[in-house]
Amino acid sequence: MALIVHRLSVRLGTRAILRDVSARFEAGRVTAILGPNGAGKSTLVKAMAALVTASGSVTLDGAAIGDMDPRARARAIGYLPQDAVVHWNMPAREVVALGRLPHRRASVAPSALDAVAIDRAMAATDTATLAMRPVGELSGGERARVLLARVLAGEPRWLLADEPLASLDPAHQIDLLARLQAHAQGGAGVIVVLHDLVQAARAADDVLLLKDGGVLAFGPVATVLTPALLEQAFGVRVAMLDEGGRRLPVPVGRIDR
């Protein structure tokens, strides 16, 4: 079970957003995609969800995702966009139920099977008590959990999340990452764009470090989140903090060039 990106390039007008990116993502692991602003992190995730046109290939268990039936692809790959929004003030449970759309033909009430998946996703994200609350009235942390539940309800084998921690306080960041880790332990592949080096080092198994649209480094977290590579990628000095068996890189200053 692997999601394989091979020589992926994306151009926007004359600008190359991604150049020749190749990587093999394994199921059952959390992979963090890191890199400075404009490195192409969001574009890479979108390309893996077949949301942007790209040259090169993305294959899921041997099948090119571009050739898959859109609904079959939607059942296999769940995508949580950056700054995820809900345009209508629906009850939280109805928002979560939208994650079941790839499993249904029409806009009908969820089936018993759907209801089981919805309940499970809401239990996993601790949102069951919010079920009847309109999403517009939820706090940022609650809404983030509901939107994660929306993706989980589709029971995707792969979960792509684009900066799900943005606008969350530290407690909710740790909380949300723990839920992503739990999803990976259940056998799914989790690929998550992050900005916070410390959270990435805490939660990820693997790290893909992007810079200027290309892969700077890719591998187990300990081999990628090193002072030398982070300096090269972000232009910052990092101090390494030992915490519970993990080495956490803390940015402490800019490197003058």
Place this chain on the structure above:
Amino acid sequence: MKLALLAALVGLSFAGSLMTGKSVVPLSAWFSDDPRWWIILQLRLPRAVLGLALGAVLGLSGAVLQGYLRNPLADPGVVGVSSAAALGAVTAIVAGVATGAGVFAAAIVAAAGAMALLAALTWRSDGTVTFVLAGTVLASLAGALTAFVISVAPNPYAVAEVMDWLMGALTDRGWGDVALAGPPMAAGATLLLLTARSLDALSLGEAAARSLGVDLGRTRGLVVAGTGLAVGAGVAATGVIGFVGLIVPHLLRPVFGARPGALLVPSALGGAVLVLVADALVRLVPGAGEVRLGVAMALIGAPFFLMLLLRSRGEAWR
């Protein structure tokens, strides 16, 4: 249950529409040889059927447009689709298209064209400002072009007739109008109802909707063709009657929930009730003539629109 209640309301307002008019037809005269039964059968019944169909497609297309554009201020009238349909119909009439079918076709094509243009202009933009501006520009452009076409019309008699029709009414519509407008309205409504699932997905935004397997190209095609057929045929039959699609989904959202797909059928029923009741009320207003239905709806709808705009200002005008 709620839906059954709404359907019952449609039935009631339909019956009410049949019983309302300048002349009183006692129930004893119904289904008899009484010449007054003829009034019901040949005047009020086609008028009520057309009102029902028009209200249904206007309510439905308003709900679909709001879901598709993710904007609670959308309505075929507000965004200029109705004005474009009127432009198409007026152009065909002034150009001397003699057949009703030709006028209908022109209105349908113009409405679909305006919808396609609006979809292109406002796509990828969730802002209320872009959207209202694009709609306003479309509506005033269509209005100006209509005025232009009328002013260059060679026949003054036709001009008076067109101006009268433009105000929008169900007055004196017969079975012929029903036969012409019915099929395209039904076809358009069917296409619009097929968008329900995509509209649900679009509440999460464009990217998330696509990641849920929704084909947005197909959705746009359905919305453009559906509003074109339904609203185009409606306008060709009755002139411009605005604000129905704006008001109805708003009133029903607290009852049926905010999920766009769940609002489509209720909005169709609610639109039918609104138009049937309004059309009965304009007949009851004393005076020699009738208040035009289009005028009455605008008098109710414009302040309603203003209220919505003011209420949404806090969140949308950033």
